[in-house]
Amino acid sequence: MPTARPDHQRRLLDLQARDTAIDRIRHQAGALRSDPEIAAAQERSTQATARRDEAQTEVNAAEEALAAAEAAVEQVATRIQRNQQRLDTGTGSSKDLTALQHEIVTLSARRSDLEDAELAVMERVESAQAALDETTAATSEATTALGALTEVRDARLRELSGEFDREKVARAEVLTGIDDAALVATYEKLRSSHDGVGVAPLQGSRCGGCMLELNPKDLAAIRAAADDAVVRCEECGRILVRS
Ligand SMILES: [Zn+2]
Structure with missing residues (x-):
């Protein structure tokens, strides 16, 4: 023996x-690092950010569509104005003037359609902006929640790290006494x-x-x-x- x-x-x-x-400190630190609550908060934050990014993309697309719709209305309005001016000066044959009048009617109907389309796009911009506001708030909330949990965890990890260092020193002292x-x-x-x-x-x-x-x-x-x-x-x- x-x-x-x-x-x-x-x-x-x-x-x-x-x-x-x-061993206990190591185990606790490991459990903290793989805390399911933090993982879930991280996931919520990631998803909220993705939804906000999607909403931002939609706002950009809607604003581009609005600019295009405005330009289309503007273009037709300019043509109507030009035709009207020519009509007002009364130059040209009566056949030309009749053609101009006819074109103005057609263009006016076209402008009305384009303005309806523009209104629809304005509504799209509005609802996209509302979605962006909502998802931005949700992202901020999720990020704050994650930050709070992470802060508590990191503080606890620092405590454990201190305890770990002290135990290591104590262990070394005990070991010295066992020759x-x-x-x-x-x-x-x-x-x-x-x-x-x-x-x-x-x-x-x-x-x-x-x-x-x-x-x-x-x-x-x-x-x-x-x-x-x-x-x-x-x-x-x-x-x-x-x-
Ligand atoms: Zn035994």
């Missing part, structure tokens, strides 16, 4: 406490294969690692073992430290 100084064995429990704390590389190596090996717990105290007749009661025969053997014997739990295999 391997041996180690009893005080080194007891310090192994302190080392375990530090390692357990470090037994073989004992530490056994502990590390057990820790990696036993859910992070390589050593446990013997609590009465129970293993503090697996929490199982030791059978009387094993218990008697452990109690009879020399103080510097490194004993192991027969159930889980962890190092058992007697107090």
Whole structure:
């Protein structure tokens, strides 16, 4: 049976406490980084931004369409005005003047249609702008919500980072007090294969690692073992430290 100084064995429990704390901090930080609430807020923000971008695209297209509709109305109005001026001066044959009058009627009907179309486009611009206002507000809300959650998380991560650094220092100090590389190596090996717990105290007749009661025969053997014997739990295999 391997041996180690009893005080080194007891310090192994302190080392375990530090390692357990470090594992807990790592686990908490990992959970925070993959927080589903933040992921959902991120998703909402991304979707709101996409809807706002779509609304902006529609506003741009509607405004372009409005400019084109205005130009079309303007063009016909100019032609009507020109024809009217020619008609007013009365120059040209009566046949020409009749043709001009006829064209003005046709152009006026065309202008009326174009003005109706222009009105429809103005309504499109209005509703596109309303959609843009709405989606911009929703985006701002979603971004603010995400920012608030992220801020809380980052503050907690900074706290954990501080705790992590302190635990690392404390662990290094404990490790300095265990001048037994073989004992530490056994502990590390057990820790990696036993859910992070390589050593446990013997609590009465129970293993503090697996929490199982030791059978009387094993218990008697452990109690009879020399103080510097490194004993192991027969159930889980962890190092058992007697107090
Ligand atoms: Zn055990």
